[in-house]
Amino acid sequence: MKICVHGIGYIGLATAALFANNGHDVVGYDPDESLVEDLRAGEPLTTEDDLREYVLDALDAGFEPSNEVVEADCHIICVPTPYEEESKRADLAYVEMAGRTVAEHLREGDMVILESTVPPGTTEEVLAPILAASELTPGEDFSLSHCPETVLPGNITHELVHNDRIIGGIDERSTDETIALYEPLVEGTIHRAPDATTAEFVKLSQNAYRDVNIAFANELARVAGDYGIRSRDAIELANVHPRVDILNPGPGVGGHCLPIDPWFLGQFSDSLDLIASARRVNDGMVDFVVELLEDGLGALDGASVAVLGIAYKGNVDDARHSPGLRLVERLAASNAEETSTAAADGGRATGEAMDIRVHDPHVESEAIDLFDLETALAGADAAVVSAGHDAFRDIDPVEAAELMDGNVVLDGFSLLDGDAWRDAGFEYIEI
Numbered sequence: 104m105k106i107c108v109h110g111i112g113y114i115g116l117a118t119a120a121l122f123a124n125n126g127h128d129v130v131g132y133d134p135d136e137s138l139v140e141d142l143r144a145g146e147p148l149t150t151e152d153d154l155r156e157y158v159l160d161a162l163d164a165g166f167e168p169s170n171e172v173v174e175a176d177c178h179i180i181c182v183p184t185p186y187e188e189e190s191k192r193a194d195l196a197y198v199e200m201a202g203r204t205v206a207e208h209l210r211e212g213d214m215v216i217l218e219s220t221v222p223p224g225t226t227e228e229v230l231a232p233i234l235a236a237s238e239l240t241p242g243e244d245f246s247l248s249h250c251p252e253t254v255l256p257g258n259i260t261h262e263l264v265h266n267d268r269i270i271g272g273i274d275e276r277s278t279d280e281t282i283a284l285y286e287p288l289v290e291g292t293i294h295r296a297p298d299a300t301t302a303e304f305v306k307l308s309q310n311a312y313r314d315v316n317i318a319f320a321n322e323l324a325r326v327a328g329d330y331g332i333r334s335r336d337a338i339e340l341a342n343v344h345p346r347v348d349i350l351n352p353g354p355g356v357g358g359h360c361l362p363i364d365p366w367f368l369g370q371f372s373d374s375l376d377l378i379a380s381a382r383r384v385n386d387g388m389v390d391f392v393v394e395l396l397e398d399g400l401g402a403l404d405g406a407s408v409a410v411l412g413i414a415y416k417g418n419v420d421d422a423r424h425s426p427g428l429r430l431v432e433r434l435a436a437s438n439a440e441e442t443s444t445a446a447a448d449g450g451r452a453t454g455e456a457m458d459i460r461v462h463d464p465h466v467e468s469e470a471i472d473l474f475d476l477e478t479a480l481a482g483a484d485a486a487v488v489s490a491g492h493d494a495f496r497d498i499d500p501v502e503a504a505e506l507m508d509g510n511v512v513l514d515g516f517s518l519l520d521g522d523a524w525r526d527a528g529f530e531y532i533e534i
């Protein structure tokens with residue numbers, strides 16, 4: 104079948120490769136010229152080795168990245184769905200734009216599938232009317248479904264094939280056709296949703312569930328701290344119960360799914376309460392990290408802090424909405440506040456600014472200065488592990504003690520060997 108994938112970023116590229124590697128004739132349309140150029144040159148921009156191999160196989164199999172849209176039997180939309188920070192509402196501009204482009208190329212009998220994560224009702228209420236501008240009737244002249252993507256970054260090539268899928272169309276025929284398309288490709292079970300809106304709702308519920316569970320763990324971590332016990336010991340023991348499965352606390356929830364998708368459930372509903380609270384608990388973990396840091400250091404004024412990790416989670420290169428970045432922003436904001444208080448006091452600084460040095464072995468960033476590990480630690484009063492990278496386990500505490508001026512280490516993921524760091528003279532604080 105001829106398939107046009109709209110948007111070949113992280114999800115669209117893997118999806119296009121899935122279809123191309125299974126004998127379909129796939130064009131990947133993306134307006135980003137350099138992305139298409141790199142792909143055509145056989146250089147997919149990913150640090151996931153197996154995804155890279157998978158995409159290279161797809162290119163060998165005829166997958167064609169392109170800046171032009173083509174007519175196709177099936178259009179799969181994988182464009183971004185960011186949210187507006189203030190209103191917490193989904194920005195559907197990319198979905199609408201992709202819908203208009205598909206409408207221009209739509210023919211009778213074609214299929215349209217939305218994979219992007221969207222608020223409930225988007226397929227039927229937003230996308231279908233835009234596609235109807237083609238003068239073809241959704242459901243009658245072409246099929247339209249939502250097939251949400253649930254892959255875990257870092258494990259995409261496995262989960263792309265092995266995860267169960269939820270598919271919901273705007274009518275039975277749309278659902279049937281979409282299930283028939285995915286069935287031969289995936290090894291997970293395909294579940295039929297009653298409609299597209301339910302499929303959208305289910306995807307958001309899965310991410311909201313995880314976010315709420317992590318918020319519960321994060322709240323337990325704060326409470327356990329008040330009782331002077333290790334939250335992780337308590338959670339591990341609580342989880343021996345056959346019906347309890349609490350996730351891990353940490354310095355916050357990052358990425359561009361969990362911090363955002365739960366809000367999409369509130370796009371056309373005023374009933375978010377627990378889900379909204381969980382979001383606030385998780386976003387508030389940066390305050391907890393700063394409190395712990397301040398306790399360890401006595402005061403933040405003039406402190407030199409090494410922030411280790413701005414990826415949103417361990418071993419990935421994606422820094423979107425990351426706890427590490429939030430911490431850097433928070434510490435930088437304290438510096439700015441200090442300066443403006445000093446100005447209001449007639450220019451006399453009440454405290455010294457902090458020196459913040461960031462190291463991340465996986466992330467490349469133009470927005471933020473990154474240092475190698477030694478430079479980040481040199482002269483630091485405290486080090487904060489704010490991304491769960493395995494590489495941080497290899498930091499030698501004795502060498503770190505020699506490099507650093509102070510002796511505070513705050514481990515957001517409890518991934519360091521606490522005893523070894525204590526033996527090297529550190530005050531080891533963990534979440």
Ligand SMILES: NC(=O)c1ccc[n+]([C@@H]2O[C@H](COP(=O)([O-])OP(=O)(O)OC[C@H]3O[C@@H](n4cnc5c(N)ncnc54)[C@H](O)[C@@H]3O)[C@@H](O)[C@H]2O)c1
Pocket residue numbers: 109110111112113114115132133134135138181182183184197200201218219220221252253254255256359360
């Ligand atoms: N990344 C994940 O882990 C993940 C997992 C599940 C679902 N999702 C969802 O999948 C969707 C895509 O996410 P992503 O991580 O692949 O985003 P991404 O930013 O990596 O890729 C999106 C691509 O779409 C392109 N694009 C923008 N406007 C376009 C248009 N009008 N037509 C065609 N292409 C266009 C962009 O240039 C970009 O290359 C989002 O809704 C996201 O929430 C993401």
Ligand SMILES: CC(=O)N[C@@H]1[C@@H](OP(=O)(O)OP(=O)(O)OC[C@H]2O[C@@H](n3ccc(=O)[nH]c3=O)[C@H](O)[C@@H]2O)O[C@H](CO)[C@@H](O)[C@@H]1O
Pocket residue numbers: 220252253254255256309310313317350351352353354355356357358359360361364415416417426
């Ligand atoms: C329901 C679900 O599984 N959805 C997944 C999720 O992918 P993700 O990569 O965003 O998910 P996580 O790995 O959970 O990380 C998120 C953040 O939570 C922190 N965290 C995690 C576990 C924990 O116990 N304690 C924590 O603090 C972690 O450090 C990081 O900051 O959304 C994708 C897009 O929709 C889905 O496709 C994908 O299936």
